[in-house]
């Protein structure tokens with residue numbers, strides 16, 4: 418029998434520990450800030466803790482959207498699955514070469530980019 422809760426099956430588990438990027442990923446998560454409600458449901462699911470609210474000085478709204486620290490993302494897609502299962506559908510997974518072309522940014526194997534400290538998109 419189909420239950421109203423079936424939709425919530427296959428929601429990823431919360432990480433038991435936070436790790437960090439060790440190689441350049443094949444995919445990168447990008448938040449559609451116009452679609453993100455800022456609910457932060459995705460934040461605790463990220464295994465590398467690279468999702469954070471956009472600073473309030475960028476968005477003068479009480480609940481800002483979240484953003485990805487793109488150079489820390491390992492491309493696991495967990496945040497996109499959580500968002501589409503639990504709340505909305507505000508995270509796209511881009512192929513890394515597509516991300517690099519679109520944003521004119523070269524990703525590397527570590528979370529520390531050569532141009533300074535990690536930045537947010």
Ligand code: SF4
Nearest residue numbers: 453454456457459500
């Ligand atoms: S779960 Fe989706 S809507 Fe909620 S903060 Fe994350 S990206 Fe935004």
Ligand code: SF4
Nearest residue numbers: 463490491493494496
């Ligand atoms: S895909 Fe999402 S959950 Fe996975 S590392 Fe990137 S931002 Fe975090």
